[in-house]
Amino acid sequence: MNHTEQTAIGQDILGVLGGKNVETAFQIFAKSRKVGSVVRLPFPMENSDNQAWAVTHLDEAMKVLKDQEHFCVDPKSIDKSSNIKQSLIGKNSDSSNSSLFLSNSLNAIDEPDHRRLRTLVSKAFTPRYMESLRPRVQRLADELLDKVQEKGKMDLVKDYANPLPINVISDMIGVPKSDHLKIHEWSEGIANGLGLGTSNPETAENLKDFGNYIKELVFHKRKNPSEDLISQLILIEEEGNRLDEIELISMIQLLIFAGHETTSTLISTGTLILLDNPDQLELLKGDYSLVPSAVEELLRFNGPSTTAGPRYALKDIELGGEQIKKGDMIFPLLKSANRDEKHFTISEELDITRKIKRHLAFGQGVHMCLGAPLARVEGDIAFTTLLKRMPNLQLSIPREDVNWKFKLAAQGLTSLPISF
Ligand code: HEM
Numbered sequence: 001m002n003h004t005e006q007t008a009i010g011q012d013i014l015g016v017l018g019g020k021n022v023e024t025a026f027q028i029f030a031k032s033r034k035v036g037s038v039v040r041l042p043f044p045m046e047n048s049d050n051q052a053w054a055v056t057h058l059d060e061a062m063k064v065l066k067d068q069e070h071f072c073v074d075p076k077s078i079d080k081s082s083n084i085k086q087s088l089i090g091k092n093s094d095s096s097n098s099s100l101f102l103s104n105s106l107n108a109i110d111e112p113d114h115r116r117l118r119t120l121v122s123k124a125f126t127p128r129y130m131e132s133l134r135p136r137v138q139r140l141a142d143e144l145l146d147k148v149q150e151k152g153k154m155d156l157v158k159d160y161a162n163p164l165p166i167n168v169i170s171d172m173i174g175v176p177k178s179d180h181l182k183i184h185e186w187s188e189g190i191a192n193g194l195g196l197g198t199s200n201p202e203t204a205e206n207l208k209d210f211g212n213y214i215k216e217l218v219f220h221k222r223k224n225p226s227e228d229l230i231s232q233l234i235l236i237e238e239e240g241n242r243l244d245e246i247e248l249i250s251m252i253q254l255l256i257f258a259g260h261e262t263t264s265t266l267i268s269t270g271t272l273i274l275l276d277n278p279d280q281l282e283l284l285k286g287d288y289s290l291v292p293s294a295v296e297e298l299l300r301f302n303g304p305s306t307t308a309g310p311r312y313a314l315k316d317i318e319l320g321g322e323q324i325k326k327g328d329m330i331f332p333l334l335k336s337a338n339r340d341e342k343h344f345t346i347s348e349e350l351d352i353t354r355k356i357k358r359h360l361a362f363g364q365g366v367h368m369c370l371g372a373p374l375a376r377v378e379g380d381i382a383f384t385t386l387l388k389r390m391p392n393l394q395l396s397i398p399r400e401d402v403n404w405k406f407k408l409a410a411q412g413l414t415s416l417p418i419s420f
Helices: 003-017 025-035 058-066 084-088 096-103 113-122 127-132 134-149 156-161 163-173 177-193 201-223 229-239 245-276 278-286 288-302 372-389
Strands: 038-041 052-055 153-155 311-313 317-319 322-324 329-332 404-406 411-413 417-419
Touching: 003 025, 003 038, 003 052, 038 322, 052 058, 058 317, 058 329, 113 229, 113 245, 127 372, 134 156, 134 163, 134 372, 153 156, 156 163, 156 245, 156 372, 163 177, 163 229, 163 245, 163 372, 177 201, 177 245, 201 229, 201 245, 229 245, 245 278, 245 288, 245 372, 245 411, 278 288, 278 372, 288 372
Parallel strands: 052 329
Antiparallel strands: 038 052, 153 417, 311 329, 317 322, 404 411
């Protein structure tokens, strides 16, 4: 492949990361894996000679996610005066709340702060605790389906895939039920606005309102503590200097944001993918013990996150035959790595019985998804309950009318009308 073709594929990948090339994303990724495991992106890095890269193969993506000696998530770990992150979300979003949301979250800080914060919050996220939430998640799933069962139809996104995870995470955190919808709307507005180089004033507004709401909630919980996660985190904050006020607010915002957009996408796109693959759907309906492996395959085949958060090279390093320079920005393309032909046979096909050794839908390394055990419990219950209660589910609009939206953070559906 010549230089012009390489630039063209870099441009196409950039389009996907910016929310374009919706329908052809997987073709672009397949083509880019042939070009190389590391592809240069024609993305201008402000005020620097640095380059941006996309990593398309699984081994190299793992390397970037796991090698903390060479890669970091916060460009300030390389250069304290760096403003790269701010330019990534667009200048209009430059409000104190947006920078708070992006800069202080667990996913955007390096060691030693990352380890300190992750250790604190991990105490509430043990797989054992997540398993103990099963009865509550099951009750929520049943309540949602009770509301539509008699009607024989629903919008799977609005009636099931969105409310289930937002209710679970909001309950866990301690958000009052009356505010769940508001939280969902802010969070969706933020997710829609966070594209590469996207400059969207509404996103800044959403970030501001979301931030202010959490501040007030923390204020309220200080006076009225209960069993929830916010109260536990406040206790940690008040016990010493291990978690400060800004860190506390960012953490709660991140948990709400990360905890439901992605999971609702898993449920809605997962259902559509199963409808697209009727033989696999029949197999699953015939044996519900396959649901956990189907969830892993759906995560591999088309998991919610297109890419992990951008990484930055701490030192010069050769990766996939390319010379990466200190300060270069790297996108590990999770969706592409998960279809790497070297690791998955017939990688472009869905096989719910596939024995998956490892996929990257939850990332890897120290920033690997904290909520993965919760997402797995939710996915397991959501699909099992839906298929058991509505075994005849089918799409009630023409397939070509289904609207996909690819975004930087997660990819999803605006609606999915089904009948059963
Ligand atoms: C199917 C659902 C989910 C998917 C596909 C997903 C995906 C991811 C990915 C790829 C990362 C790593 C990002 C990176 O390395 O840049 C991540 C991190 C994270 N996720 Fe999830 N996630 C899901 C559900 C959840 C849930 C339910 C929660 C919380 C309740 C959650 C909380 C987090 C947090 C806090 C981080 C940051 C961890 C750190 O930086 O140490 N996620 N997630």
